[in-house]
Amino acid sequence: MKTPLFVTSLYLLLLSFYSSTLNAESIPLAHFAELPMVESPSLSPNGENIVAVSSYTGEKTIVVAPYDSIEFTSIVQLHKSKDRIESVQWANNDRILVYATYPKVVFGKRVRIGRLFAVNKDGTDLRQLQLNKLQRHDQAELFSDLKVLSILPNDYEHILVQTYTGRDKSPAVFKFNIFDGSTEKVVSAAEEIDSWVSDLNGNVRIGIKREYDNKTEEMTTDIFYRKNIESTEWENIYSYRSFKDFYVSPIAISDDNKTLYVFSDFEVYKDVIRKFDIEKREFGEIVFQQDKYDVDSAIIRDGRFVGAAYTDDFYRIEYFDEALKARQELITKTFSQYQSYIVSNNKDKTKFIVLAMQSNSPSKYFLVDLASKKANFWLSKYAHLENKKLTSKQSYSFSTQDGTELYGYFTPGSKGKDSPLIVFPHGGPGARDTMDFDIWVQMLNRRGYAVLQVNFRGSTGYGNSYETSGRKQWGKLMQNDVYEAIDWVKSQRLADTTNMCMVGGSYGGYVALVAGYQKPDWFKCIVSVAGISDLTEMVEKDSYWDGLKVNQKITIGDVDDKEERKDMDENSAINHITAYKAPVLLIHGENDQRVHYSQSEDMYKALKKKRKQATLLLLEDGTHFIDDPKNRTEAFEAIDKFLGKHL
DSSP states (O other): OOEEEEOSSSSOOOOOOOOOSOBGGGSOHHHHHSOOSEEEEEEOTTSSEEEEEEOTTSSOEEEEEETTOOOOEEEEEOSSTTOEEEEEEESSSSEEEEEEEEEEEETTEEEEEEEEEEEETTSOSOEEEOOOTTTSOTTHHHHOOOEEEEOOTTOSSEEEEEEOOSSSSSOEEEEEETTTOOEEEEEOOOTTOOEEEEOTTSOEEEEEEEEEETTTTEEEEEEEEOSSTTOOOOEEEEEEETTTSOOEEEEEEOTTSSEEEEEEOTTTSSOEEEEEETTTTEEEEEEEOOSSSOEEEEEEETTEEEEEEEESSSEEEEESSHHHHHHHHHHHHHTTTSEEEEEEEOTTSOEEEEEEEETTEEEEEEEEETTTTEEEEEEETTGGGTTOBOOOOEEEEEEOTTSOEEEEEEEOOTTGGGSEEEEOOOSOSSOOOOSSOOHHHHHHHTTTOEEEEEEOBTBSSSOHHHHHTTTTOTTTHHHHHHHHHHHHHHHHTOSEEEEEEEEEETHHHHHHHHHHHHSTTTOSEEEEESOOSOHHHHHHHHTTSHHHHHHHHHHTOOTTSHHHHHHHHHTOGGGOGGGOOSOEEEEEETTOSSSOTHHHHHHHHHHHHTTOOEEEEEETTOOTTOOSHHHHHHHHHHHHHHHHHHO
8 A cells, every 4th residue: 555656856756546437326335434544644753653543443543653654553542432532743752642522511501521641652651631639620621621732842741731720710821741640830820811822932921811791792802911931910912802803813922022923804804914013012014815815724833833824725835934835845846736735744854744635536645755755655535435436626606696706616417417416505604615525525426416515605714704794694695695606507507406405514504404495496305414493592502602602693693682583583494394395304413512403303393293304313422523434324325315316
C-alpha cells in the first residue's frame, strides 16, 4: 500500500491514480457508510511517528504509526459507544494528549462533558488530567471548558490548561504535569473571565469575558490584557456587543507583546485577520484578507502564528512563515492534479503530511520527506472508494430575482437532463457547502441521481451581508433561495425537476420538511435527518443557555415577542401537516445533543395522525452527525431504499 516515489529534481514525482470501470451503483452501499480510515494525522516534533484518529477497527481509536508506515498501534479506544474523540496532539516526542467528550443531561438539556488524557506513544500510562479532589468542586465537570492553552515550548513535562474548579465563578489556568498528573495554579480566576490566551512562551496575557445582561438581553464580550505576567490586574482593552458591534477574536500576541492579532469584521464587514494595538487600544493594519471570501482560520505551528486559511471552492492555506510558504509552493506544484495543503510538519520542517483533495475521489494523505527526497502515498480516507468511477461536482452561480448572486455545486446524474434530482441543502444554517469530496453527496449520486447543493443566504464564508441577510428568514428568504436554485437547474436543463426529492440534515432537514408543505406538488419524497419540525419548541428549550439565547433571538426569532413567535409557528412544518402529499422519511439519533429527537418523533406522530405517509427511524446512541458505523449504515440503507422506491 506504501508506494515510494523518487525525485530527480527538487520537485517530487507522484503516482497517478487510475479510475476503474466500476460505476458508483456497483459499489456496495456499505462502503459509502464507512467512517474515514484516518483523520487528523499529526507528526511528532522529531518526525519519527504519526498519531491519528482511525476507524480501521470499526470503532474510532487513537493510533500511532512510525513515519512512512501503516503499521498502526492502537493506543486509546473509548469504551463507551457514546463517547467521542474530539482531538489528539503531541505534547512532546513521547507523550500524546487526547481530548474526548461524553454526553450528559444537565438542567434537562443534553450536553457534552470534556475530559483530557495523556498517554505514551506506545499506549502505556494512560492518565486523565484533572484537578485533584481538594481543588475541584463535585459538579465542576458540568461547567468546565477544559482547554489546552499551550504546549509549553521549553518544558518537557508540563502543559498549560484552562479549567473550572467549581469554586470560582470562572475558570483559572493551571500547569499540568503530563506524566504524574500533578497541578500548579498559575493564573487565578479573575474578572469572571471565561477564556484565556497565552503568548508564545506560555505566559497568559489575554482574558475574554462574555456576559449576558438580562435587562437588555444582550451578550457583551470584554477583552482584558495584563502587561506584567506577575500582576493580578487586568485592563479592559476592547468591548463589543454580539450582533451589534464589530467583533474581536484574539489569535496570538506579537513577540514584543505590543500587538494582538485578531479576527475581526472591523469596517470591512467580513472576517479578516488584522492587528490590534494593545497600548493605543485601536485597530491596526489588515494582516490577511480575501476579496470575496471570509478568512476561515489562523494557522498555528509550534505555538507560532504562521498563516491563514480561507475557502473558495476548497480550503486553502497561505503562509506568512517563509520556510512554510516555500514548502507549500512546492507541494502545490508537486500535487498539481489535486487541491492540496500541509496538515502537519515536524519541528525542523523537513517532513510533512499533505492532504490532497478532489471532488470525485476520496481525500488522501501523502508523506513528504525533503531530506531523503521521497514522497509516499500514505492512506486514503475511504480506501474502498479509491480508484472507483465517482462523479465530480460542478460549481455554479446565478442571480436571484432580487439580484443577489448565489453560489453552489451541482453533481450530474447518469442520465443527464433526464436524471432524477436530489436537492440537498446544507445544515447550520451558519455553514456552507464546498467542492470537497462529500460522502453524503456520493451516496446520493450512487443510483445516478443528480445532486443540487446551494449556499443560500445565511450561509457563511461570503461576508457579513450574505450571512446576515438570512437572519429570521427560516422558511422564507433562505428557503426561497433553494427553490430558485431548483428553477435554475430547470432552466439549464441539468436534471429532471419533475422527478425529485429533497434530502437534508439538521437545518437542511428543516428545509426539507418546510418544502414538504410549501411545495407539496414539487417533490416525490422528503427525507429529514436530525431535522427541526417545530422552531418555537426548539428555541424555547434552548432559551436558558445565554449565548444560544442571544444567537437564536437574532437569527431565528424572539419567542417572547408575540409577532415573532407567531412567525416561527407559521414557519414550522409541524403546524402544516394537512398540506403534505409526499411520503416523509425521518431519521434521528436518540443521543443528539444539537436537535432533540423529539423534533422527528413529534413530526412522525403528527403525520400519522393525519394519515400521511411517514417513516421514523430512531438510531440508538445516534449523534447529531450520525458518526457511528452501525448507525450510518442503517441510515444510508434507509435513505437509499426510500429514494429508490419513490424516484
